[in-house]
Structures are given as structure tokens and as C-alpha cells.
Amino acid sequence: MGELQLRDVRKSYGQMEVIKGVNLDVDHGEFIVFVGPSGCGKSTLLRMIAGLEEITGGDITIEKKVVNDLPPVKRGIAMVFQSYALYPHMSVYENIAFPLRVERLAKDKVEEKVQAAAEILQLTERLQHKPGELSGGQRQRVAIGRAIVRAPSVFLFDEPLSNLDAALRAEMRVELAKLHSDLDATMIYVTHDQVEAMTMADRIVVLDQGVISQVGSPLELYHKPRNVFVAGFIGNPKMNFIEVTGKTADANGVTVTLPSGADITVKVATKTDVAGKPLTLGIRPEHLTLGTAEATIEVVPNVVEHLGIHTVTYSTVDGAKATFCSVLPGSAPAKVGKPVSMGLNGADCHLFNETGQAFERQLSLEDLDAADMHI
Amino acid sequence: MLHKYRWYEYVLIYAGLAVFLTFVLAPFVEAFVVSMRPLTSLFSIPYRFITDKMSFDAYFTMWENVPLLWMYMLNSFFIATAVTVLGLICIIPAAYAFARFEFPARNSLLGIFIAVNMFSGAVLIIPLFKLMQQYGLLNTYFAMIAPGTAFVIPTGIWLLRSYLVRIPKELEEAAWVDGAGKIYTLWRVIIPVALPGIVVVTITAFITAYAQQFIFALTFNSVNELNPLPVGLFQFFGRQNVVWNELMAASLVGILPVLFVYVFLQRYIVAGLTAGAVKE
Numbered sequence: 001m002g003e004l005q006l007r008d009v010r011k012s013y014g015q016m017e018v019i020k021g022v023n024l025d026v027d028h029g030e031f032i033v034f035v036g037p038s039g040c041g042k043s044t045l046l047r048m049i050a051g052l053e054e055i056t057g058g059d060i061t062i063e064k065k066v067v068n069d070l071p072p073v074k075r076g077i078a079m080v081f082q083s084y085a086l087y088p089h090m091s092v093y094e095n096i097a098f099p100l101r102v103e104r105l106a107k108d109k110v111e112e113k114v115q116a117a118a119e120i121l122q123l124t125e126r127l128q129h130k131p132g133e134l135s136g137g138q139r140q141r142v143a144i145g146r147a148i149v150r151a152p153s154v155f156l157f158d159e160p161l162s163n164l165d166a167a168l169r170a171e172m173r174v175e176l177a178k179l180h181s182d183l184d185a186t187m188i189y190v191t192h193d194q195v196e197a198m199t200m201a202d203r204i205v206v207l208d209q210g211v212i213s214q215v216g217s218p219l220e221l222y223h224k225p226r227n228v229f230v231a232g233f234i235g236n237p238k239m240n241f242i243e244v245t246g247k248t249a250d251a252n253g254v255t256v257t258l259p260s261g262a263d264i265t266v267k268v269a270t271k272t273d274v275a276g277k278p279l280t281l282g283i284r285p286e287h288l289t290l291g292t293a294e295a296t297i298e299v300v301p302n303v304v305e306h307l308g309i310h311t312v313t314y315s316t317v318d319g320a321k322a323t324f325c326s327v328l329p330g331s332a333p334a335k336v337g338k339p340v341s342m343g344l345n346g347a348d349c350h351l352f353n354e355t356g357q358a359f360e361r362q363l364s365l366e367d368l369d370a371a372d373m374h375i
Numbered sequence: 376m377l378h379k380y381r382w383y384e385y386v387l388i389y390a391g392l393a394v395f396l397t398f399v400l401a402p403f404v405e406a407f408v409v410s411m412r413p414l415t416s417l418f419s420i421p422y423r424f425i426t427d428k429m430s431f432d433a434y435f436t437m438w439e440n441v442p443l444l445w446m447y448m449l450n451s452f453f454i455a456t457a458v459t460v461l462g463l464i465c466i467i468p469a470a471y472a473f474a475r476f477e478f479p480a481r482n483s484l485l486g487i488f489i490a491v492n493m494f495s496g497a498v499l500i501i502p503l504f505k506l507m508q509q510y511g512l513l514n515t516y517f518a519m520i521a522p523g524t525a526f527v528i529p530t531g532i533w534l535l536r537s538y539l540v541r542i543p544k545e546l547e548e549a550a551w552v553d554g555a556g557k558i559y560t561l562w563r564v565i566i567p568v569a570l571p572g573i574v575v576v577t578i579t580a581f582i583t584a585y586a587q588q589f590i591f592a593l594t595f596n597s598v599n600e601l602n603p604l605p606v607g608l609f610q611f612f613g614r615q616n617v618v619w620n621e622l623m624a625a626s627l628v629g630i631l632p633v634l635f636v637y638v639f640l641q642r643y644i645v646a647g648l649t650a651g652a653v654k655e
Contacts, residue, residue: 073554
């Protein structure tokens with residue numbers, strides 16, 4: 001079935017190494033999403049799995065077979081491109097049938113498979129049209145249709161929704177998730193859109209400059225980012241980072257001093273001595289509260305966005321590395337230029353050492369899942 | 376872009392067009408008028424465009440005066456078509472290779488191709504003659520087709536290559552992922568998508584071949600039945616006088632195949648054939 005292993009996979013262009021040793025195990029039927037900023041190597045990695053880029057080092061194994069030197073079609077993969085890559089002179093039917101024509105499959109078999117794919121993707125009405133007559137969403141479905149007729153063990157998607165408008169993207173996201181459960185296939189999906197990553201993935205692979213920064217379930221990445229990069233990348237708006245100084249560490253967590261002089265105890269596990277060390281405190285904008293809390297920070301908003309459900313403020317704060325952002329309830333009385341005191345609780349905070357690695361939070365993901373269930 | 380021309384800009388544009396069109400079309404008009412006039416009133420002084428007894432007689436008598444005229448026209452068309460077809464067979468794969476594959480000396484080879492093009496066929500006529508003579512190829516269709524083909528290839532490669540590099544690479548990658556080989560991809564994906572470019576190359580090659588056959592036929596061929604039209608037209612040059620009106624009539628009729636090819640092919644130069652291939 002569709003298991004996939006990457007063992008110390010590397011890629012260099014001349015002197016420049018773009019993929020610096022990636023290890024990953026994907027089980028059959030998993031939906032894996034590669035995310036990362038542009039240039040992190042996520043598309044290159046996908047193309048290496050597809051067989052469109054040669055790998056410089058390491059092994060790629062699909063269904064227990066090393067496929068390093070095999071052409072794409074022998075790897076049992078199918079790929080959907082960002083630009084759809086439909087053949088403009090062929091009808092939708094011929095586009096979907098293309099891989100089968102290459103295989104020289106019998107006519108009635110082709111008919112049967114194309115009809116089945118068209119059924120799944122609701123393209124039956126469109127089979128005789130040319131790609132140029134279709135909307136963006138339909139074109140993308142044709143591209144997916146071309147992938148599913150081959151019944152591959154692994155599907156590869158290279159930012160398939162990034163050319164669609166927001167409403168269609170949301171719709172296609174749901175369709176893709178449904179397709180994944182219908183087809184019972186392994187899917188690897190590249191995106192820079194973290195909403196896509198969070199909503200569709202079984203596991204997310206966060207890539208940063210050619211290395212895997214963290215692999216985990218969406219909630220794991222949200223609640224327990226392993227380093228500053230993942231913490232800042234997952235979550236929207238971005239997590240706020242504040243320079244703090246370590247004070248004491250005990251079983252309850254680490255107590256740090258904020259730039260304002262206030263102390264706060266962050267519930268993380270630590271064994272190292274933190275006293276006097278410069279640390280980074282992370283707090284997500286949605287975890288800031290108005291008024292009383294374990295500690296407060298005085299901010300003066302520069303920009304206030306009223307979204308109805310939320311009020312988002314942006315301010316400059318001493319010790320914060322970038323704009324300090326908060327997501328408050330829609331009714332929050334925030335005004336530009338009017339000082340507000342933001343409350344933060346130690347249980348919501350993240351703590352990172354000088355090298356950007358996180359102290360593990362005292363939080364069990366099972367508890368989070370249970371909490372979700374009750375809601 | 377929203378831009379409206381002012382009235383005097385329109386006047387300038389159309390005046391410019393009129394000047395160019397006059398230069399281009401005047402010889403044709405003159406040829407047509409001459410073909411209609413009787414031979415006796417051709418050299419009237421002062422010169423007159425319209426004379427008495429204008430008729431289409433020349434268009435009928437020319438076939439009698441030069442009985443092989445239809446043969447020359449057919450030869451011309453055949454040689455140009457053969458050059459175009461053979462040229463395309465070489466140009467398409469070569470242009471694809473130059474557009475897509477990385478290989479040593481790719482750019483210098485392209486440079487050499489354009490450099491070869493700078494020699495006019497005339498410079499190479501004598502060496503070519505020696506070659507043809509050596510291999511006993513003189514006085515054959517081959518002698519007129521082969522050099523013609525060689526000369527349309529470099530331009531063709533350049534033209535088509537620049538069209539092919541603009542075809543999105545994902546199309547080939549998608550075909551490759553779907554299991555298609557290079558030849559299959561070229562045949563089933565690239566050529567249909569590149570059709571407008573190929574049509575441009577076909578027209579250029581055909582017109583070049585039609586125009587350049589004169590020099591090759593004149594040098595490499597002395598069999599009357601194999602002559603193309605430009606050489607055949609010499610039959611209108613008599614011992615005493617030149618039958619100008621029939622010569623012009625034959626020339627105009629001889630142009631028709633090119634005109635026909637152009638009109639027929641230009642329908643295929645349609646914009647937006649790649650529409651829907653990829654998101655722009």
C-alpha cells in the first residue's frame with residue numbers, strides 16, 4: 001500500500017544545498033501537508049518524491065521499494081500541479097484519459113475509468129468541453145481526475161488551490177478531504193497556506209530552509225511548537241515574542257521577568273538553570289485578555305481592526321521583536337492611541353531558550369482532544 | 376490599456392500605412408495592368424496606365440506560347456512543398472531539443488546556426504555545384520530541394536525554439552508523470568500546443584523556399600521539364616522581344632500558390648490556442 005519513507009534525502013544545486021537531510025515516515029492513507037515559507041524547499045522535496053527532480057543523496061522508498069532512479073510512472077505516484085497543466089487541445093475526457101492512453105488500455109476500460117473519475121469529481125457534464133471553457137475550480141478537478149484514473153498509491157499535490165479564489169478554495173478543501181477518505185490513498189500536499197494545512201492534514205511537516213523543523217498533528221504544532229520558527233509560522237495572526245529574563249525554575253514551571261518588571265510563571269518543564277538567562281516568551285494574540293490576569297503588558301494600539309467577531313489590535317511594545325498583536329472579543333473597547341493593558345496567563349505562554357528551542361509545555365495533547373470532545 | 380488616438384494621430388497612422396502599402400503593392404498593380412495591355416501599347420510615350428483594348432487575352436495565350444508553363448508552376452509548388460515538409464521534419468525535433476534539453480555546447484550550436492544563415496545561398500553555389508556533380512545529382516529535383524531545405528532549417532529552429540520555450544514546462548512534466556515518453560509527449564502534447572508557432576514556421580519556410588529556388592534551379596538544373604516557374608519564365612524572353620504581358624500574367628498566376636498557402640494556413644494562427652492549459 002502507499003507507505004512512503006524518506007531517509008536522509010538531500011538535494012543540492014551546485015554548491016547550494018536546498019534539502020539538507022530529510023527523514024520522514026508516512027503511513028498508508030495519511031494526509032501529509034508540507035508547509036513552510038517560500039524557498040524552504042517544500043516544492044523541491046515534493047518534486048523529488050515525484051521523480052521530477054533527481055535526488056543528490058539519501059533514499060526515497062515507496063511501498064518498500066527504493067525508487068531513487070525510477071521514472072515517475074514506475075513509482076506509483078500521481079501529481080497535481082499548481083498550474084493544473086491541462087492539455088489545452090484535448091477535451092476534458094481526453095485529458096483524464098491521457099495516462100490510460102499512454103498505458104494503451106482497452107477502449108471500454110478507459111471509458112469505464114474516465115466515467116468513474118468524472119462521477120467522483122462531478123465532471124460528467126463537462127467531458128466534451130475543452131479546458132479553456134472551464135472555470136478554475138473545474139480545471140483543478142480535471143487535473144485531479146487525471147491523477148485518480150491511474151489509481152496511484154501516493155497522490156502528490158503541489159499547491160493545487162493557490163490559483164483559486166477564496167470561496168472556491170474553501171469548497172475545494174472540503175472536496176479534497178472527502179476525496180481522501182473516499183479513495184483511501186496516501187496524499188502529500190504542499191501549501192504555503194496554513195489554513196489548508198491545519199484543516200486537511202493528519203500530520204503537518206513544517207520545513208525551514210531545507211530541514212524539517214517539526215512534524216506533528218495540527219493541534220500539536222499549535223499547542224506544542226518545538227521552536228520559535230514553528231511557533232511563529234503556525235497560527236494567524238502570528239505569535240507575539242517578547243524578550244524576557246529567566247528567574248527561577250521549579251516543578252510549577254519557569255518564572256521569568258517581563259521587560260516591564262512583572263514576573264510570570266510559564267508552565268513548562270525544564271531541567272536547565274535559567275536564572276538570569278535571556279529567554280523568549282511567546283504568547284498567541286488570541287490568548288491575550290483585557291484586564292486582570294497573572295501579568296499585564298501596557299500597549300498603545302497603532303492600528304485597530306474591527307472584524308465584528310473579533311477586534312484585532314497592532315501595537316509597538318518594548319521587548320517585542322515585531323508588532324505586538326492581540327485578538328480580542330468584538331466588543332473590546334480598543335481605540336487607536338488609547339493605552340490598553342493586556343493580560344497574559346502563564347498557562348497560555350510558550351518559552352524558548354537563546355537558540356530558539358522550546359521548553360516543553362506541561363500540557364498533554366490527549367487532554368486537549370478530550371476538551372474538544374466536551375465542547 | 377485604455378488609449379484613444381486623437382484625429383491627427385489617426386491621420387498619421389493611416390498615412391504611414393498608405394505609404395508602405397503603396398511601396399509594397401505598386402509592383403503588383405503595375406504587373407496586373409501590364410498583363411492586361413496589348414503588347415503594342417506597352418511602351419507608349421507618355422506613359423499611360425489605362426490604354427485601349429485592355430483584355431485578359433494574355434492569361435489564355437501564355438499557355439499556348441509556353442506549353443510547359445503549368446509544369447513549371449507545379450514544379451515550383453512541389454519543390455517549395457518538399458523543402459517545407461523536409462525542413463519541418465528537421466526543425467520541430469531540433470527546436471524542441473534546443474528549447475528544453477540541457478546539453479553541452481547548446482548555445483554555441485544555436486549561434487552557429489544563425490551564423491550559417493548569414494551566408495547567402497549564392498556564396499555556396501560553386502562548392503554545392505561541385506558536390507552535386509561529384510555525386511551525380513545534377514538535373515534532379517533533389518538538387519533543388521536539398522540545398523533549399525538546408526537553408527530554411529536555421530531560421531526555422533530559431534523561430535520555433537522561441538515559441539517552444541514559452542510553452543509551460545508543467546505540461547511536459549505532467550505528461551512525464553503520467554508515463555508518456557519524450558517522443559509521445561512531443562507528438563501528442565507539444566506539437567498540438569505549438570501549432571500556431573509551427574504554422575508561422577511553415578509559412579516562412581514555404582515562402583523562403585519559393586523565393587530561393589530560382590538560384591538553385593538556374594545552377595543545378597538544365598532539364599526543362601524540372602524547371603520551376605522563375606526559370607521557366609525565361610521562355611517569354613524571345614529572340615527579338617519580350618512578351619511582357621504574358622510574362623506578367625504568368626508571374627501573377629505563379630504567385631497564387633503562395634497566396635493560397637498563406638490564406639489557408641493563417642486561419643490556424645489563432646490566438647488563445649493555449650488558453651486553459653495553465654493559469655496565467
